[in-house]
Amino acid sequence: MLAFLLALAATAAVPANDGATETLRRIPAVEARQGVAVGQHDVYAVANYRIARYDKRTGEKRASWEGDPQRFPHINSCALIARELVCAASNFPQVPQASSVEFFDPKTLTHKRSISLGMGIGSLTWVDRRGGAWWAMFANYDAKGGEPMRDHRYTQLVRFDDCWRRTEGWALPRAILDRIAPMSISGGGWGPDGRLYLSGHDLPELYAVTLPKGGATLDYAGTYTMAAEGQAIDWDESNLGIFWGIARRGGEMIEMRLPGSR
Template sequence: MIRILALATTLAATAASAEPQLRPGAETVRRYPAPEARQGVAVDARFVYAVANSTIAKYDKQTGAKVGEWKGDRARFPHINSCSLIAKELVCASSNFPAAPHWSAVEIYDPATMTHRRSVPLGPGTGSVTWVEWKDGAWYTAFANYDGKGGEAGRDHTATALIRYDAKWRRTGGWLFPASVLARMAPMSSSGGGFGPDGRLYVTGHDNAELYVLELPKDGAVLDHVATLPIEAEGQAIDWDEGQPWMLYGISRKGGEILAMKVPPAPVR
């Protein structure tokens, strides 16, 4: 009996250590009132952008004043989930969530004039695209899948995937999310993500006030879960401020706010 209890204790400890523990959280250093902050936020040197399905609102970073807006046809742009400033363009993930079958597109805007420039249709078959990033000459896109509402037959939240494309949007690789992160996101999926100053991937879910630190694996096709950081933003799409290291922007849907958060660097393994 003693040996059995000792073995059970060892197995429990091993299982607990398989999931990274919570690390010190991010500090919210500024809030911007933004009623459009429903899906996510983007940030550049002078402005922050609140994303709300078929609307993108532009706010002055210093004063918080609203200075511009784009509104699209809801039939064509039913669910813009996130945006990010890439090569002086506002690059946004768009889908037909919660409708099915899923289709996805990348919509690209001029942030100076807040006008639509072009679309990159990604089509059906993988899920609903929720965020787009550019790193080392490649596009990285997250395709969300869901249990219940917003789900598609034959897939649930465990089918959420990170897909890599080359500069011409040809698929070059793909990874699933680790079980430890999927369990915290269930029954929803990843709503936000971006590569941090340390080159790691920082990801949010749909509802939880948590930031998941991930790495591309050296082998295999499942992302590595490094750490979990508490944040004030209740999931949704995020964006790193490239001009201020470790400053991450997110939103509070409950408060109708954009949040500027100082993130502590995750430990090196």
């Protein structure tokens, strides 16, 4: 009986597959190491202290930026927000963990300014904007890049006001934590359906969550398979239901469609 209950609990912890995303095309990009950002006419490949802008139609490289690796050791993801390229950065895999938000000109990729979030609750992996607030994910890890007494279960979503003061925070549901261990969440962003979509470190899976009506843990809403091998994603706000990810091994930016979004 005990063995049956343990097996049942283990099965319940594994998310069901809610469908496969459709792969539309791939654009080669040597900088596709950490994530991708997308705008109306461009896609951006992100690789720690390097960012490159590619023409979304032709795949031609239009601009690039390379920063000091000591100052920018780990830019993990970017997103186009209010006519700026807003990037999540940290000192991963160094500890103590420290994070910042870096702002770039989306055309020239000139670095404009920085918001230091300092040390405290994990390594910043992505930033998004919704409902007049900033949303950010702070990753924690079991080994490399992690801090003593905090493992992947301490990964959390935080909402900030315009002055980057924390206003609320949520933990991840077990259904996702069991899948991403011993790593964490690498990418995320609010989808066109109002749900928050998250990607892990290396699994080709996209997780949907919603804010809970009570409690401090996000509600699990589904899992989708995708061509991207984890890492940071970004929604194409100019094409409903379209998002982008990367394949690190092939050095590609991948355009994908969420099921049922045609």
